[in-house]
Amino acid sequence: MGKVLEVSKLRKAYSLGFLVKRKKEILKSVSFSVFNEIFGFIGPNGAGKTTTIKAIMGFIFPDHGEIRVFGKLNTDVSVKRKVGFLPERPYVPLSITGKEYLDFCADVYGIPYYERRKKYLKLLELVELVGVEERKLSSYSKGMVQRLLFAATLLNEPELLILDEPMSGLDPVGRSIIASVIRKLKEEGKAVFYSSHIIQDVERLSDRVAIIVGGEIKLVDSVSSLISKFITGYTVVYRKVGESSLLSKEVNRQELWPFLEKLRKEGYEIVEVEPKSLSLEDILVSFIKGSGGTV
Amino acid sequence: MSFWPVAKLTFKESVKERFFIGMLLVEVLLLFLSYYLSELAAGDSVKVGMDFALVFYFFLTALFAVMVPVSTLFRDISDKFVYLILSKPIKRESYLAGKYFGSLMALALFLFASFFIVSVGVLGISHFARLYVPHVIVVERIFLLTLSLFLMGALLSAFSTFFSILFTSQTLATVVGFLLFLSGLELASVKELALSSDYVSPFNKLLIKVLYYFFPNFSLYDLKAYAVHLQLSVSSLYFALIVLYTLLYSCAVLLISTWLFNRREL
Structure with missing residues (x-):
């Protein structure tokens, strides 16, 4: 089984202070690998989960270390064709409609017009949003926006899905929808890497987990083996x-x-x-x- | 062509904002104001009214060109929409080009609508003032002014994009953008004045010359006088030169913006 995502010896520090600068190390040699599995990334607030995800997606630049996605460096834009990403508390311009956002994603991935309608319908059914796509996003609830964006991340049929706190801000119905889609993706042989602080969800969904505390990976193990050790x-x-x-x-x-x-x-x-x-x-x-x- | 989806989305987003319709409504209101101001004029009331209408047109376009790129870029970055965009196979430079072209498309639509509003307004002023102005010539001249305003907007939008990346405050980026526009309007006059004055030291004259060539010269796009005074003319060479000036300057500013954006952590 090949590595889908490989993070090795990732370090990141930020400078704090106005006149007297001091460095605060956020990530301290973070290393882990993700295969075709559901991989939960857990840790308390400020542990470095989002910073790690930002580094994987190339939004920030690590001071040291290497990130490879499907064997290629994460800075190679072509790997993003195989990746879907949903940030924590995502925002979209509220003046556009759900369909316009899906059209934007379809334009990016070069999905031809005649295929779009069918694809949109399938995805909207998956997240239970059929019939609202022509409405402006300003009329959506927060949970609906999150579900729409989640559906949009699946438009390119990604091999790896990276989700930052996908369940936060969702009601139990929304959480259950996302969880069932994640399970379905696993059945299709896709990899899902996600961070969460809702540990019950992680325990229920994940094949393996990494625990990060204070910018350090404390443990990477399968959920069943981890629980049996304790x-x-x-x-x-x-x-x-x-x-x-x-x-x-x-x-x-x-x-x-x-x-x-x-x-x-x-x-x-x-x-x-x-x-x-x-x-x-x-x-x-x-x-x-x-x-x-x-x- | 990965910038094209971003450009389309930016265009849709910009023209659906209340700001877009609001600016056009302000344009209409200012035209009415121009008419009433022309009534107060002691001299040629038509020319005064048209002058006011075109001054408002000029400054509203500048405001639009500064505010649209700044607001869409800042919102994307501060609200993290940029994460959703850059997580797709879109390079940072394509994203920035998309934002810029999307803003330009919105500006083009704004100017297209404004052209009709201003033309009707200016002709209305001359009609109500019961003075004959050849309509076709006026409309043709306003059209040429509109084209020059588009070029000015293109350069100003490039600077707004640059300031949006350089500064971390939206207000600061907007204010600096507009100040740059105002200084760019006056730079040519300041240079003329300084070079002809005996009280300015040679060093300061040199400094003003350097500043004049370094900073954008927005007075090049000021064809208001041409639109109002029918005896004035603009050569096609002049127009070709300002097109070239806009292209080169905008490209340079966007290249620096891209260089900065590629190094910026989001």
């Missing part, structure tokens, strides 16, 4: 042989095997051993606290 204990469900009533007990890691041995010796049948793990949110919080940050 098992805090187990719930053991058991019963006396020949009896139907179930008993249960919570034990920690160290107590598990002696307790199971004890049950076996005493003639109990073990029905289920269910691991109790920290949620992704708890794991993120523990990383933030471990780095001296605030939640």
Whole structure:
């Protein structure tokens, strides 16, 4: 499986202060790779998520490091044909209509006029906005604008979708629409790289996650493996042989095997051993606290 | 040609703004004002009225040429719409060219509408003043003035684009753009005055000469007198030269703007 996005040793610092300049390092050697998967990028506010995304998209210039998209440097404009991007809290000129914005995107990608209507309809159905495309964007709600822009990012059928906080500002219906489209894209073999602070969504959607805290990548792992690493204990469900009533007990890691041995010796049948793990949110919080940050 | 979608979008965005219709309405109001001012004139009331109408036309065009590129560029950058555009296969230079040409297309439409408004207004002033002015000649002259205003707008828009990238405040970019226009109008007179004066030191004369050739000369586009005074004429060579001047100067300003924009973090 080839690397779709490769970020290596990315560093970025900003100068602060008017007369006396001091440097604040925002990204400290950030490295990770994204394959054909849903990759969640999580971290607290100010951790460097948006700065990393801006560097990937070429809006800011890193002090050090390299970013490759489909093996080419991110500064190569041609790679953007295969990429869709949605920024956080996106804005579009409100005096234009939804269709005019879609037309703009179609013009950029050179989509012929006779194909447009069908494509627009398919995308608008996906984000449940059919019938509003002729209306000015000023009459849309924030969530509708975000859904329209999300649909527009799919117009070029991107191989990689980069989304900065795609769920923020959306109501539960909007979030569920975006989540289902992301899953659909994964099924089609496309890669999705997205940042979010809604950890439940990340846990639900992502194959792998990277945790960034204070400009440093703390961990890159699959969600399932990450959660299994943070098992805090187990719930053991058991019963006396020949009896139907179930008993249960919570034990920690160290107590598990002696307790199971004890049950076996005493003639109990073990029905289920269910691991109790920290949620992704708890794991993120523990990383933030471990780095001296605030939640 | 990746600048073309940006140009189209900028044009649509600009002409759908209230500002566009607002400027045309102001144009109509100022024409009425010109008529009433001509009534107060002691001398040739038609010429005074036409003078006022064309002065307003001239300055409104300059205001439009400064404000449209500044407002669309600033909004794109401050509201991050530029992220959506540059995330597509559009180079920064194409984006900037698109914004510039989109603004020029909006200016062309504004001048097209203004040409009709001003022509009707100027002919109306002469009609109500009960003085005969040959209509065809006046309209033809206003048309030539409109073309020169388009060229002036093209150069001014290039400077507005440059200031939008240079400054981080929209107000500052607009004010500096308009000040540059005003100074560009007066630079030729200042140079004439300084060079013929005995009180200006040789160093200052040299400085004024350098400034004169360095800064844009917007008085070149001022054909108001030609439009009003029928005995004046403009040679086709003069017109060809101001076209060339506009092209070269605008290209230079846009190249510097592109160089700056390519280095700017968004």
